[in-house]
Each structure stands twice: as C-alpha cells, then as structure tokens.
Amino acid sequence: MNWQMDRRSFLRSAAGPLLPLPFLNLMESTAHGSEQTQPPVRFMTLFKPNGVHPPSWNINGGREFDFRMSPLMQPFAKHKDDLLILDNMGDFGFSSHANSTRRFLSGHHKNTNSASVDQLIADKIGGDTPLRSLELTTEGLFPNQIGCSYISYDRHGDPIPRESDPQLIFDRLFRNPMRNTAKRASMVSLLDRVAEDARALNRKAGAEDRQTLQQYLSVVRETEKRLNNLDATERSPLDVATLERPLAPANLNEQVESMIDLIALALWTDSTRCVTYMLGNSNSRMIFDFLGITQQHHYLSHFFRNFSRQNLDALLKISLWHMEKFDYLLTRMKSFKDHHGSLLDHSVVLYGSGMGHSDNHTATRIPIVLAGGGGGMLKTGRYVRYANNQQIGRLHLSLLQKFGVETKAFAGSSQPLPGLDGSDFAPYQERPFESWVRRTGDQIEVQGRLRLSDNLDEAKIFFVDVDQRTVVRIEVSFRDFHHFNLAYHCGTPITLTGTGTDKGGQACITKIKQLQSLFGKQPGTQNG
Numbered sequence: 001m002n003w004q005m006d007r008r009s010f011l012r013s014a015a016g017p018l019l020p021l022p023f024l025n026l027m028e029s030t031a032h033g034s035e036q037t038q039p040p041v042r043f044m045t046l047f048k049p050n051g052v053h054p055p056s057w058n059i060n061g062g063r064e065f066d067f068r069m070s071p072l073m074q075p076f077a078k079h080k081d082d083l084l085i086l087d088n089m090g091d092f093g094f095s096s097h098a099n100s101t102r103r104f105l106s107g108h109h110k111n112t113n114s115a116s117v118d119q120l121i122a123d124k125i126g127g128d129t130p131l132r133s134l135e136l137t138t139e140g141l142f143p144n145q146i147g148c149s150y151i152s153y154d155r156h157g158d159p160i161p162r163e164s165d166p167q168l169i170f171d172r173l174f175r176n177p178m179r180n181t182a183k184r185a186s187m188v189s190l191l192d193r194v195a196e197d198a199r200a201l202n203r204k205a206g207a208e209d210r211q212t213l214q215q216y217l218s219v220v221r222e223t224e225k226r227l228n229n230l231d232a233t234e235r236s237p238l239d240v241a242t243l244e245r246p247l248a249p250a251n252l253n254e255q256v257e258s259m260i261d262l263i264a265l266a267l268w269t270d271s272t273r274c275v276t277y278m279l280g281n282s283n284s285r286m287i288f289d290f291l292g293i294t295q296q297h298h299y300l301s302h303f304f305r306n307f308s309r310q311n312l313d314a315l316l317k318i319s320l321w322h323m324e325k326f327d328y329l330l331t332r333m334k335s336f337k338d339h340h341g342s343l344l345d346h347s348v349v350l351y352g353s354g355m356g357h358s359d360n361h362t363a364t365r366i367p368i369v370l371a372g373g374g375g376g377m378l379k380t381g382r383y384v385r386y387a388n389n390q391q392i393g394r395l396h397l398s399l400l401q402k403f404g405v406e407t408k409a410f411a412g413s414s415q416p417l418p419g420l421d422g423s424d425f426a427p428y429q430e431r432p433f434e435s436w437v438r439r440t441g442d443q444i445e446v447q448g449r450l451r452l453s454d455n456l457d458e459a460k461i462f463f464v465d466v467d468q469r470t471v472v473r474i475e476v477s478f479r480d481f482h483h484f485n486l487a488y489h490c491g492t493p494i495t496l497t498g499t500g501t502d503k504g505g506q507a508c509i510t511k512i513k514q515l516q517s518l519f520g521k522q523p524g525t526q527n528g
Contacts, residue, residue, distance in 0.1 A: 011194035049280035050301035051358035075323040087385035090366035097283035098147030100354025107393030107411025122274035131272040137162035166258040301358035360487035379422035
C-alpha cells in the first residue's frame with residue numbers, strides 16, 4: 001500500500017502539531033504521472049566582524065582550479081570542493097564600521113531606501129514556511145553607532161531587529177511561544193510529548209526514512225540538552241544584583257554553536273528558508289576570554305596602530321575562531337540528508353565581512369566566500385579572482401536573479417557578477433611593468449609591487465619588490481599609512497617617493513611624500 005505525507009507534516013502530541021519534520025522519501029510525489037518533488041533552495045548568511053589581517057587571509061598566485069587556501073582558511077579547508085572563493089570584491093576607498101555592515105547585504109552604504117538582498121530573497125522563496133526569515137546575532141546593540149549592529153533591512157531601508165537568545169529561537173521553532181523563563185522549567189521535553197507519533201511514523205517509514213528520522217530526533221534531543229546546559233551555566237548561587245554585567249556572554253562558544261545548530265535545524269525542517277547571522281557587530285567589542293584573550297576584538301583589529309606581536313596573535317586567534325564557526329555550520333549542513341543530497345547541496349551560504357584590511361578599513365579585497373551548490377546555482381571548488389575590483393552589488397544582483405527575483409539593478413549595479421555558475425569572467429592577470437630604485441641623498445623613489453610583510457613580528461612593515469634588486473622597506477607612521485591608503489595598494493605596482501635611510505642593508509622609507517598607482521585609483525578621487 002502506498003502511504004504518503006505532506007511536506008508540511010509535523011510530529012504531534014495530544015495538544016496538536018509540535019515538531020516539523022525534515023524531508024522524507026514518504027513526502028515525494030508518487031509515480032502516477034506527477035513530477036518528483038523538487039527540494040527548496042535556502043539562503044543563509046554568516047557575517048564576520050572587523051575585517052581580516054590580509055596577509056593571513058588573501059590567496060595570492062592561485063588560479064581558478066589550482067589554488068592553495070590561505071592560513072585563515074585552514075579551519076574550513078576540508079570543504080574546499082563545496083566553496084566558491086571570490087577575490088577582488090569591493091571597490092576603492094575607506095569604510096566605516098557602519099558602512100561595512102550596510103554594504104554586506106545592501107551592496108553599498110548609500111543604499112538606504114531598499115530592502116537588503118536577504119529580505120528580497122526571503123520574499124521570493126519563503127513560500128508557506130512558518131517563518132519568512134530569521135535575523136540572528138551574537139552581540140547586543142552598539143548604541144554609539146547603531147548601524148554597526150544590523151545587516152538586514154526592510155523594504156524601507158530600516159534595520160530589522162535581531163535575536164541573540166538560542167532558547168527563544170528554539171521556542172519559536174519547536175515550542176509554544178512561551179517567553180516566561182519560569183514556565184519553561186515546567187515544560188516536559190518536546191520529544192517526550194511527540195514520542196508516540198514518532199513511533200507510529202517509524203513503523204510506516206522505509207529504512208532510509210527511519211535513518212533520517214532517527215538522526216533528526218537525535219539532533220533535536222542534543223539541541224535540547226545543549227540549551228539546558230547553557231541555561232544551567234547562567235544560573236548562580238550569588239546575588240546577581242551585586243554582579244557587573246559582563247562585556248561578553250559567559251559561554252560564547254556554546255551560545256554560537258547552539259545558534260548554528262538551530263539554524264541548521266530551521267533550514268532542514270523547512271521552518272524557514274532564509275537566515276542571517278552576525279557573529280558580532282561590525283565593530284565588535286567582545287572579549288574572547290575563553291580563548292585567553294583580554295583585549296576587545298575591535299582594539300585588536302587595529303593591528304597597525306596598536307601593534308604588538310601579542311596583539312596580532314590574539315587577533316588571528318579570534319579570526320580562526322570565526323573560521324571554525326563557518327566550518328561548524330558547513331559540517332552540520334552537510335550531515336543532514338535532504339532529498340537526494342545534503343542540506344548544503346540545496347543551500348547558498350554567504351560568508352564574509354564588509355571590509356578588507358581590519359585596521360585601514362579598506363573597501364577592497366573584502367573576504368567573500370559562497371558555499372553550497374544552491375541546487376545547481378553555483379559551481380564550487382573554485383577560486384575566482386576578478387581582473388578588476390567588483391562592486392558587492394553585482395554579487396547581490398546575481399544572487400537575486402538566480403533566486404528568481406525579477407530585477408535589473410541593485411545598489412547601483414546593473415550588471416550581474418559573472419562566473420558564479422562557471423560562466424566566463426575576466427580573471428586577474430599581472431600586467432607587465434618596469435621596476436626600479438633611485439636615490440638622491442635621503443630621498444628615495446621606487447617603482448615596484450607593494451606588499452605587506454609576511455613576518456608577523458613586522459606586521460606593520462611594507463615592502464616594495466624591485467626586480468633583481470634588494471627590496472625597499474616602508475616603515476612609516478600611522479598618519480602616512482592612513483593618508484596614502486597603503487593597505488589598498490598592496491599587491492599592485494606603485495611609484496612611491498619619500499625620505500629615509502638604510503636599515504639592515506635595505507633602503508628604508510620612513511616618510512612618504514607621494515604615491516602613484518600604475519593601474520589603480522588614487523586616494524581622494526573616489527567616494528568609497
């Protein structure tokens with residue numbers, strides 16, 4: 001006998017439906033002339049605050065199908081075949097923290113009167129899901145610059161409130177909407193309440209469905225236990241009125257992994273198809289004491305002006321933790337069977353930041369990674385570095401069109417970004433140029449490729465590479481670093497004039513007078 005379920009099926013208790021189910025084979029259309037059910041495609045974004053340390057993040061010298069992932073990418077390197085790493089994203093200029101959050105999903109910081117890309121996609125793919133979208137965060141509001149706290153905006157360009165409590169999200173997804181914490185304690189386990197219906201379904205299901213159902217119920221049980229444990233760690237025999245509110249949650253790692261578990265569950269059960277999650281505000285002030293770090297993340301991100309090897313090591317440790325959470329999300333999504341693939345196969349995950357260099361706030365080489373097949377939308381296992389800087393709005397326009405949103409422009413971009421699905425794009429190629437050094441007294445003029453030092457003990461030092469000559473060292477004050485936007489010009493040929501001396505057998509410029517890009521844009525000429 002052919003027994004079939006609807007895609008919106010729930011496990012039930014005596015009080016009614018409680019627990020939405022992941023896709024099971026029992027939900028597929030029968031073979032009586034009807035088409036097979038197509039899996040929904042989900043959209044999920046994970047925002048990393050405070051940019052990156054470029055030498056640790058950037059891939060240099062890689063090609064589309066032949067590239068080595070950078071040191072900061074190592075935590076998720078095992079997912080290489082599921083990734084589309086985009087480079088040369090973002091344009092010229094500096095970026096405030098608030099601008100970087102607006103840019104991440106709105107294309108440009110001046111795009112303040114329209115919905116962000118996630119909300120436009122949610123309107124298209126939401127269907128009959130219980131929740132049109134979820135907007136989540138790890139950190140509270142930053143009132144001094146409120147724009148730092150939001151990446152999702154409604155159709156009027158107004159910020160959409162975020163939720164940071166995994167227990168409240170769990171309640172919205174799987175329990176009655178009880179906000180009173182005292183009532184939560186009196187609630188019996190969700191799985192205990194639907195146990196009989198689960199056993200009945202298990203008897204009707206085939207072997208593969210039974211395996212999927214067992215995995216799903218185990219994950220729900222694990223999530224309930226994790227949330228109960230998290231709640232227990234927050235209770236204290238002390239008089240809480242005498243305690244100062246901490247700058248960061250007492251158990252940040254548990255909070256974030258609980259939230260990621262819930263995100264994966266929400267997408268897997270089709271409770272929602274669109275989720276945004278901020279790992280921190282764009283100028284995150286969180287202190288990662290569980291990593292042995294005592295300084296605020298934002299302070300450490302300014303590694304040029306606040307340089308010490310200890311500070312830089314702490315910054316990289318935080319960044320690696322962010323990368324580990326991206327790995328945790330992808331691993332979770334790949335472990336969930338969805339139709340004839342995994343949840344990740346039928347999702348597009350956008351991971352990245354809204355700025356590049358964390359100290360100089362560059363709006364170029366912004367870290368952007370896409371993951372998942374998107375049901376055929378993306379061709380992964382590739383590193384795509386574009387010949388020229390690409391506005392983020394072009395990426396958003398491409399995603400909108402791939403999700404079926406009818407629009408010809410977004411955030412001032414009218415041309416979609418090529419190459420996401422394996423289509424042709426103009427790859428980055430080094431242009432030929434001459435390099436040389438000229439010295440007259442203490443004046444030094446050099447033409448060559450600018451780069452940051454690879455030595456973490458010299459993270460604020462720059463070099464200009466000159467063919468068949470000793471490199472020229474650049475060791476300048478923060479004023480010159482910022483005014484001439486040295487971070488933007490890294491990796492490109494420049495002509496630099498300044499004054500200096502010799503240091504360790506190298507010409508060393510200590511004061512910049514003029515910087516000219518051979519092929520790029522100039523400071524003061526662009527409104528980035």
